[in-house]
Amino acid sequence: MKPITVTLIGAGMRGMIYTGYALAKPHELQIVAVADPDEGKRELCRERYGIAPSRCYGSWDELFAGPRVSDAVFICTQDRDHYEPTMKALQAGYHVLLEKPMSPSWEECVAMARQAELSDRVFAICHVLRYSPFFQTIKGLLDEGRIGRLMSIQHNENVGYWHQAHSYVRGKWRRADEASPMILAKSCHDMDIIQWLAGTECLSVASYGHLSHFRPEDAPPGAPRYCMDGCPVEDSCVYYAPNIYLKEDGGWKAASVCEDPSYEARYAALRHGPYGRCVYYCDNDVVDHQVVSLSFAEDITAVFTMSAFTKDSSRTLKLMGTRGELRATMESNEIEVTLFGSGKTEKTTLTDPGGHVGHGGGDLRLVRDFIRSVSQAGEHTSATSAAASVQSHLMAFAAERSRLEQRMVQLREYATVNNA
Numbered sequence: 001m002k003p004i005t006v007t008l009i010g011a012g013m014r015g016m017i018y019t020g021y022a023l024a025k026p027h028e029l030q031i032v033a034v035a036d037p038d039e040g041k042r043e044l045c046r047e048r049y050g051i052a053p054s055r056c057y058g059s060w061d062e063l064f065a066g067p068r069v070s071d072a073v074f075i076c077t078q079d080r081d082h083y084e085p086t087m088k089a090l091q092a093g094y095h096v097l098l099e100k101p102m103s104p105s106w107e108e109c110v111a112m113a114r115q116a117e118l119s120d121r122v123f124a125i126c127h128v129l130r131y132s133p134f135f136q137t138i139k140g141l142l143d144e145g146r147i148g149r150l151m152s153i154q155h156n157e158n159v160g161y162w163h164q165a166h167s168y169v170r171g172k173w174r175r176a177d178e179a180s181p182m183i184l185a186k187s188c189h190d191m192d193i194i195q196w197l198a199g200t201e202c203l204s205v206a207s208y209g210h211l212s213h214f215r216p217e218d219a220p221p222g223a224p225r226y227c228m229d230g231c232p233v234e235d236s237c238v239y240y241a242p243n244i245y246l247k248e249d250g251g252w253k254a255a256s257v258c259e260d261p262s263y264e265a266r267y268a269a270l271r272h273g274p275y276g277r278c279v280y281y282c283d284n285d286v287v288d289h290q291v292v293s294l295s296f297a298e299d300i301t302a303v304f305t306m307s308a309f310t311k312d313s314s315r316t317l318k319l320m321g322t323r324g325e326l327r328a329t330m331e332s333n334e335i336e337v338t339l340f341g342s343g344k345t346e347k348t349t350l351t352d353p354g355g356h357v358g359h360g361g362g363d364l365r366l367v368r369d370f371i372r373s374v375s376q377a378g379e380h381t382s383a384t385s386a387a388a389s390v391q392s393h394l395m396a397f398a399a400e401r402s403r404l405e406q407r408m409v410q411l412r413e414y415a416t417v418n419n420a
Helices: 013-019 039-049 060-064 083-091 106-119 133-143 161-170 188-198 241-245 251-255 263-272 362-375 386-405 411-418
Strands: 004-009 029-035 072-075 095-098 123-125 150-158 202-210 289-296 301-307 314-321 324-329 334-339 345-349
Touching: 004 013, 004 060, 004 362, 013 039, 013 072, 013 362, 029 039, 029 060, 060 083, 072 083, 083 095, 083 106, 095 362, 106 123, 106 386, 123 362, 123 386, 133 188, 133 314, 133 324, 133 334, 150 188, 188 289, 188 301, 188 386, 202 386, 202 411, 241 251, 241 263, 289 386, 386 411
Parallel strands: 004 029, 004 072, 072 095, 095 123, 150 301
Antiparallel strands: 150 314, 202 289, 289 301, 314 324, 324 334, 334 345
16 A cells, blocks of 8 residues: 655644654655644654655745645644645645544534535544544444343543643633633543434533632632742642642653753743743633533433543543443453343453553554555545534534533524534
């Protein structure tokens, strides 16, 4: 099979994870160009994949101003920078793999899906959880009818107190007006999984959620705006920035502080940078806990809970059917099936799938599926095609509308544009 060629638009952490497939499988995927306004990120990408200097672009406009240079693009920019490069890429004849969420605008989500149809291009969304062995095993058990007819879904996203503080209080997704609402930025994965497991149309949504803890009134007495300005509780606060970002094994969290990984550079960045702020004195406005109730066709109901106030970052769920129930914990890769009247529980423990923590090994499996979709056009359709993903995005938009307007939202409120 001839390898497909890809241009990376947005050479940040997620983009470099997806393109990493090319290092392991160069006979399937080759990275031939990069577009990013950050010179350091462009250079890192150029060196890693041996990209010609002439194929390193400072913007997507510069890329699209010339002839097509690859079969596909991976678009891994920030949430509000998805729509424009996606539309230009599809119109220029590129296949597209787009980081989630598609867009903070539901109208833009629908427009991108339509453009993919008009352009006859593969357009897949990075809903990586569908590709994890954990969720694929659960879906397989459902489809086999192991617990009978599915009646109810309980799905929990345990964000983790540390993850909330890093990404949604101090980090890039802390404000809905700069990124997306929490239900979209973090939990569109979960809306997608619930939609996939239900296997039918969502009809209505009701949601409640608040930003209750990471606010100035919850700051310890005497806490400064920046952790390193003499915080009186630095020895006991779990959010004290130096303890998180200056450790030698700080990992991806420390890598977010600045491009230079040295201790000195990170120290300087924390002095007055976003990740050095007290979590109670940030400008965040996304919720730290939210509940969503969903009604589907075929009498299926679902409840989703997202909470920052958990020890670990993981997902747990319970599926209830007419013949039995299924319980599963993603962190431990354990799935339990109990059939009514049997008195027995069948337990399956999957092996560690590898890959990014929290994605269950789905990242590179997603890329492999995208390659197959492009290489076998017309014969294989991506499991996370835009057509499949729009519905779960609309569920997220409906949940946020319900939360803000304090009412139940019917999905048909989006039908005029979605079905036009």
